[in-house]
Amino acid sequence: MTRPFCELHLHIEGTLEPATIFELAARQGMSLPYADPGELAARYRFSDLQSFLDLYYENMAVLRDEDAFTLMTWAYLQRAHRAGVAHVELFVDPQAHSVRGISEQTVLRGIQRALDRGASELGITSGIIVCVLRDQPVASAHAMLDAVLGADIPVLGMGMDSAEVGYPPSLFAGVFDEARAAGLHVVAHAGEEGPPSYVWEALDVLGAERIDHGIRSLDDAALVARLVRDRIPLTVCPLSNVALKVSPSVAAVPIRRMLDAGLCITINSDDPAYFGGYLDDNLAAIESAHGLTAAELDTLCRNSIEASFVTEERRIGLF
Ligand code: ADE
Numbered sequence: 001m002t003r004p005f006c007e008l009h010l011h012i013e014g015t016l017e018p019a020t021i022f023e024l025a026a027r028q029g030m031s032l033p034y035a036d037p038g039e040l041a042a043r044y045r046f047s048d049l050q051s052f053l054d055l056y057y058e059n060m061a062v063l064r065d066e067d068a069f070t071l072m073t074w075a076y077l078q079r080a081h082r083a084g085v086a087h088v089e090l091f092v093d094p095q096a097h098s099v100r101g102i103s104e105q106t107v108l109r110g111i112q113r114a115l116d117r118g119a120s121e122l123g124i125t126s127g128i129i130v131c132v133l134r135d136q137p138v139a140s141a142h143a144m145l146d147a148v149l150g151a152d153i154p155v156l157g158m159g160m161d162s163a164e165v166g167y168p169p170s171l172f173a174g175v176f177d178e179a180r181a182a183g184l185h186v187v188a189h190a191g192e193e194g195p196p197s198y199v200w201e202a203l204d205v206l207g208a209e210r211i212d213h214g215i216r217s218l219d220d221a222a223l224v225a226r227l228v229r230d231r232i233p234l235t236v237c238p239l240s241n242v243a244l245k246v247s248p249s250v251a252a253v254p255i256r257r258m259l260d261a262g263l264c265i266t267i268n269s270d271d272p273a274y275f276g277g278y279l280d281d282n283l284a285a286i287e288s289a290h291g292l293t294a295a296e297l298d299t300l301c302r303n304s305i306e307a308s309f310v311t312e313e314r315r316i317g318l319f
């Protein structure tokens with residue numbers, strides 16, 4: 001693949017391949033409740049978002065020190081490089097680690113060490129977006145943001161993820177106010193399993209600059225018009241939508257409908273180790289399921305650059 005894509009919806013903890021989980025466990029003398037990576041991989045089948053999140057959080061137990069975060073991130077960057085990723089804005093869930101006694105500083109330092117290596121050895125530019133776990137208390141989100149702002153690794157932005165239904169974005173208005181006041185970019189998962197009203201709230205209450213997933217926005221014509229008018233990008237993740245039963249097949253993910261509506265959509269891998277593929281696999285899947293033309297793939301590539309938070313200098317280099 002020659003097009004230089006930006007990956008804008010990637011949870012770094014969602015890149016933990018079963019073999020990497022076994023490698024990290026062995027390094028730390030931990031035992032796992034599976035005989036081998038194959039037995040763990042057999043559990044990577046989901047009925048909805050929550051069934052995935054349960055395993056995703058459980059597997060994070062192997063991430064115990066800075067080196068583990070570096071190893072995981074470096075493994076992703078090497079694979080992303082082969083997939084054609086030139087720039088990544090990756091998500092991390094600090095609250096899922098602080099609850100296990102691992103500080104925000106340890107998490108960010110470990111990830112940044114690999115990102116620095118990715119820049120020098122692979123030419124991949126990057127930024128870190130810390131996510132609020134929306135199914136945890138608001139006070140925990142404030143504590144996370146304060147710790148992140150006090151750490152010595154600068155972050156690009158703040159997002160919001162985890163179980164969606166029952167946790168509307170407006171619950172976290174104050175935390176997002178604080179993030180914006182600190183100069184962070186803000187994004188939010190909305191409209192993955194949740195209703196269009198959550199997308200409206202992410203825009204109007206949180207000030208989200210991008211919506212992660214957002215495919216349920218298509219159920220609300222006024223919302224689509226707003227997203228088109230303000231050119232708010234939707235970071236769509238086709239293999240994720242199929243794995244989590246948001247869509248019955250890749251063909252049913254409304255890629256062409258969104259493009260034809262004039263929406264600025266980008267293609268991303270979400271949690272590639274769990275959902276059957278990295279960015280190149282997602283692109284290949286939609287290309288064959290939707291018969292996308294080279295011009296449409298170019299549009300998706302250009303959208304990813306436009307939707308990114310790169311500097312103007314880097315943007316010109318990518319185009
Ligand atoms: N955390 C990791 N992947 C997620 C997803 N697809 N939706 C919500 N939270 C997540």
Ligand code: ZN
Pocket residue numbers: 009011161189212270
């Ligand atoms: Zn996601």
